[in-house]
Amino acid sequence: MSNYKFNDNQIAIIEKLELNSDLSDIEKLFSINHPSVEQLETLLKVANALYRSGHPIIEDKVYDDYLDDFKTLDPDNPFLSNVEPEVLIDSKTVPLPKKMLSTDKAYSFEEIKKWTERIKKAASEIDFDQESIEIKVTPKLDGYAAYDDGTRLYTRGDGTRGQDITRAFKRGLKVANNAGRGLGPGEIVIKKSYFDKVLSGKFENSRNIQAAIISEKKVDEDVQKAIDDGACVFYPFSELTKWVGSIDKLLSDFESIFEKIWNAVDFDIDGLILESTNSLLKEYMGATRKFHRWQIAFKVNTESAEVEVLKVVPQTSRTGRVTPVAELLPTKLSGATLSRATVHHYMMVKTNGVGPGAVIKLVRSGLVIPKIEAVIKRAEPELPQSCPSCNAHLIWEGDHLICPNKSDCPAQTENTLIHFFKTLGNVDGFGPKVVKRITNYGIKHIHEIYQIPKHEFVTFGFGDKTSQNLVDQLKASREIEIEDWRFLAAFGVSRLAGGNCEKLLQHHSIVELFDVSVEEMVKIDGFAQLSAEAIVEGLANVKEEFFKVYELGFNLSITPKVSDREDLDSPIAGAVVVFTGSMQQGSRDDMEKHAKSLGAKVAKSVTGKTKYLVAGDKVGETKITAAHDKGVTVLTEQEYLNLIG
Numbered sequence: 030m031s032n033y034k035f036n037d038n039q040i041a042i043i044e045k046l047e048l049n050s051d052l053s054d055i056e057k058l059f060s061i062n063h064p065s066v067e068q069l070e071t072l073l074k075v076a077n078a079l080y081r082s083g084h085p086i087i088e089d090k091v092y093d094d095y096l097d098d099f100k101t102l103d104p105d106n107p108f109l110s111n112v113e114p115e116v117l118i119d120s121k122t123v124p125l126p127k128k129m130l131s132t133d134k135a136y137s138f139e140e141i142k143k144w145t146e147r148i149k150k151a152a153s154e155i156d157f158d159q160e161s162i163e164i165k166v167t168p169k170l171d172g173y174a175a176y177d178d179g180t181r182l183y184t185r186g187d188g189t190r191g192q193d194i195t196r197a198f199k200r201g202l203k204v205a206n207n208a209g210r211g212l213g214p215g216e217i218v219i220k221k222s223y224f225d226k227v228l229s230g231k232f233e234n235s236r237n238i239q240a241a242i243i244s245e246k247k248v249d250e251d252v253q254k255a256i257d258d259g260a261c262v263f264y265p266f267s268e269l270t271k272w273v274g275s276i277d278k279l280l281s282d283f284e285s286i287f288e289k290i291w292n293a294v295d296f297d298i299d300g301l302i303l304e305s306t307n308s309l310l311k312e313y314m315g316a317t318r319k320f321h322r323w324q325i326a327f328k329v330n331t332e333s334a335e336v337e338v339l340k341v342v343p344q345t346s347r348t349g350r351v352t353p354v355a356e357l358l359p360t361k362l363s364g365a366t367l368s369r370a371t372v373h374h375y376m377m378v379k380t381n382g383v384g385p386g387a388v389i390k391l392v393r394s395g396l397v398i399p400k401i402e403a404v405i406k407r408a409e410p411e412l413p414q415s416c417p418s419c420n421a422h423l424i425w426e427g428d429h430l431i432c433p434n435k436s437d438c439p440a441q442t443e444n445t446l447i448h449f450f451k452t453l454g455n456v457d458g459f460g461p462k463v464v465k466r467i468t469n470y471g472i473k474h475i476h477e478i479y480q481i482p483k484h485e486f487v488t489f490g491f492g493d494k495t496s497q498n499l500v501d502q503l504k505a506s507r508e509i510e511i512e513d514w515r516f517l518a519a520f521g522v523s524r525l526a527g528g529n530c531e532k533l534l535q536h537h538s539i540v541e542l543f544d545v546s547v548e549e550m551v552k553i554d555g556f557a558q559l560s561a562e563a564i565v566e567g568l569a570n571v572k573e574e575f576f577k578v579y580e581l582g583f584n585l586s587i588t589p590k591v592s593d594r595e596d597l598d599s600p601i602a603g604a605v606v607v608f609t610g611s612m613q614q615g616s617r618d619d620m621e622k623h624a625k626s627l628g629a630k631v632a633k634s635v636t637g638k639t640k641y642l643v644a645g646d647k648v649g650e651t652k653i654t655a656a657h658d659k660g661v662t663v664l665t666e667q668e669y670l671n672l673i674g
């Protein structure tokens with residue numbers, strides 16, 4: 030590979046670093062296969078400086094991989110334990126009003142899960158109620174980090190000292206959503222659509238422009254126009270679209286949350302930020318010198334590869350849908366060897382020619398399953414005629430091939446049972462292997478599993494100890510308290526995952542739900558005609574089995590009814606209340622909980638639906654004015670306490 034050649038802009042930046050190597054030696058580093066520790070350090074410093082001043086030389090993932098290597102070779106190097114510094118625009122730095130750190134990174138769902146485990150562990154260490162742990166997800170803006178204290182605007186610098194770039198506001202830079210000044214940390218960003226339409230001819234990437242907005246030099250006229258057009262803004266993180274919910278919800282709805290937040294803004298983003306919002310927990314978890322332990326960035330790496338398909342095998346799912354799984358010539362992609370990928374459905378196999386010998390473009394998106402982005406070379410597809418599990422003749426239903434043998438298809442039975450225990454999630458022991466063995470002996474229903482005595486497990490071929498353990502697990506799964514919505518979701522009715530179950534159970538008890546008509550269901554917020562029809566039909570199909578299982582006696586915690594809350598005789602019942610700022614009488618978490626118990630709907634941000642904004646200390650004037658503008662009643666903490674008596 031030939032060496033990289035720096036351009037003049039890059040050379041000017043590298044010279045500021047005052048490294049002890051010649052430029053030509055540094056250029057060579059970017060094509061070396063296994064750089065030494067010293068070489069890695071130089072390489073990282075150069076790449077970082079170029080990246081932060083708008084002239085990146087390598088992809089983020091490549092940078093992060095080098096960083097990983099460096100961590101292994103020289104874990105105590107100070108470059109690793111501090112925020113990666115920006116290149117100074119001039120020589121003067123000022124202390125930041127608040128520390129600005131980097132974020133820890135996760136490139137997979139597994140790493141996110143581990144992070145949530147750490148939060149739960151921290152919560153249990155300080156007796157913080159697990160139920161109250163709240164996670165916020167926002168888009169990770171890929172701009173230029175800055176801090177606005179209401180008077181000055183600062184760069185992040187080295188995390189404790191930055192540079193004064195208030196001039197950007199003097200140049201007309203606006204705050205996103207007209208949110209006003211003083212909202213703390215955020216990023217200077219440029220609207221993607223504007224960049225593509227107006228600026229992409231002249232600038233290579235939006236980083237070039239970010240650097241121009243804050244530079245000391247006179248601003249380029251196109252950039253000034255972009256500022257005047259409101260296409261460049263300072264976006265405070267507090268103003269971002271967000272998802273807020275429990276750890277369970279986060280993990281169970283991860284893909285849909287991901288989709289929604291990822292597409293929420295018209296700015297470049299390079300991931301999602303996940304963080305705990307509970308101040309007690311945050312305080313306890315604290316930070317390293319580099320990142321907050323209560324926050325993590327989920328980054329996606331979009332590396333792709335062209336891969337040959339060896340064959341496509343059908344797999345029958347719990348619902349009878351037959352999923353095409355492509356077996357691939359094993360290929361390395363972003364650090365993992367891929368040998369399988371799921372194709373959406375058999376219609377895609379048929380129309381796009383995904384058969385043996387086809388070449389597909391795969392993208393590993395950081396989520397668990399690699400996605401097929403395109404079919405590069407078609408091949409004759411093989412469409413199965415019969416169910417790989419029960420041999421029943423397959424039928425088309427829309428884009429899908431379906432095994433119609435609901436009652437007697439081993440794959441459907443097994444997957445239904447696996448889904449039940451997995452969704453219940455309160456015991457382990459009933460994973461795919463165990464379930465397969467049990468179903469081989471003719472067990473087909475959830476309620477039957479609960480009636481298997483120990484000696485029968487032994488005749489199924491489980492050891493004595495394992496058999497006892499399985500019996501104990503079954504008992505425990507009924508005794509350990511579990512939310513009724515989760516229990517319902519475990520029956521795997523189509524369109525009845527956890528979120529929808531909870532919404533329905535806020536209106537009807539789990540037993541009543543089986544008698545709710547489509548007409549009644551569409552009256553509930555969030556249920557359209559088609560989903561309601563599917564749900565009512567799905568419930569009817571599982572009704573018999575549901576009650577057999579329900580009558581075994583599970584320890585269900587009941588979802589509170591909306592009506593109970595609105596009927597409460599409290600001045601805030603049914604009202605949407607937002608708490609902001611720091612409170613005197615107790616923690617904000619506690620106040621929110623108390624408000625909920627009084628029937629209020631506690632929200633995190635003010636919208637047109639908000640009735641009261643309870644403002645504690647240190648709340649910006651702009652936030653209050655904005656609330657007034659939306660017709661919200663703003664109360665001080667004391668006024669609120671008087672109101673609820």
Ligand SMILES: NC(=O)c1ccc[n+]([C@@H]2O[C@H](COP(=O)([O-])OP(=O)(O)OC[C@H]3O[C@@H](n4cnc5c(N)ncnc54)[C@H](O)[C@@H]3O)[C@@H](O)[C@H]2O)c1
Binds near residue numbers: 133174215302
């Ligand atoms: N390509 C390269 O050569 C190169 C060089 C250096 C760094 N990088 C990339 O930069 C990363 C490290 O950079 P970093 O430390 O500046 O940033 P980071 O990726 O660690 O993220 C931390 C920053 O995210 C910002 N942020 C954006 N949206 C946010 C939100 N919604 N909530 C909270 N914070 C938000 C904040 O400004 C914060 O300072 C590396 O992982 C690497 O991928 C790339």
Ligand SMILES: [Zn+2]
Binds near residue numbers: 432434441
């Ligand atoms: Zn079948």
